[in-house]
Amino acid sequence: MLITDATLPDGRTRDVRIEDGTIAAVAEHLTTTADERTVDATGKRLTPGMIDAHVHFRQPGYGHKETWTTGSKSAAAGGVTTVVDQPNTDPPTVDGEAFDEKLALASEQSLVDFGINGGVTESWLPRILLRRPLFALGEVFLADSTGNMGIDAELFGEALSAAADSDVTVTVHAEDASLFNDSARERDDADAWSAYRTADAR
Secondary structure (H helix, E strand, O other): OEEEEEEOOOOOEEEEEEEOOEEEEEEOOOOOOOOOOEEEOOOOEOOOOEEEEEEOOOOOOOOOOOOHHHHHHHHHHOOEEEEEEOOOOOOOOOOHHHHHHHHHHHHHHOOOEEEEEEOOOOOOOHHHHOOOOOOEEEEEEOOOOOOOOOOOHHHHHHHHHHHHHOOOOEEEEOOOHHHOOHHHHHOOHHHHHHHHHHHHHO
16 A cells, blocks of 8 residues: 655655555655555645554453444544454463463454463463463463452562563562552451542532
């Protein structure tokens, strides 16, 4: 595809050729090749697609909150062309079967490019999971702040070692549960919502 007369982020006007989803050439003038689709971008600004390396598209398990379809539509509408989904779905992405289920959903529904992160729990299967095409291992949760995926220091060390052996990047949800505010933990959802509504009304 050839995009002509596009205004780049720095204000210059250029032609841009795209081949196999990659920018192949940028110049003041490019000649259209045979059977090449041409888009006239006169007066329009052309920017690279953004990458969001931390999304929660909630499938499988919580499709009432977000799906790969709704999430990727929102991403594309905002100029995000690549997303990376986190592992705290249901089931969590901690073994090969869960990864394959999420990959099938993403492949069928996503309107943008995507990566899938794997997670770590007491029941994770690293020898199987780390053979899958993970974007990263993580977020690895060091406390149960988001779902029930918090792990202890020993398991964290084992996960780091396994990831290093497989040359897989690790991202960490770094926190210390001993510093959590106990009163916030003790409130039930109704109390928390009531407090939020009261504060919002002021």
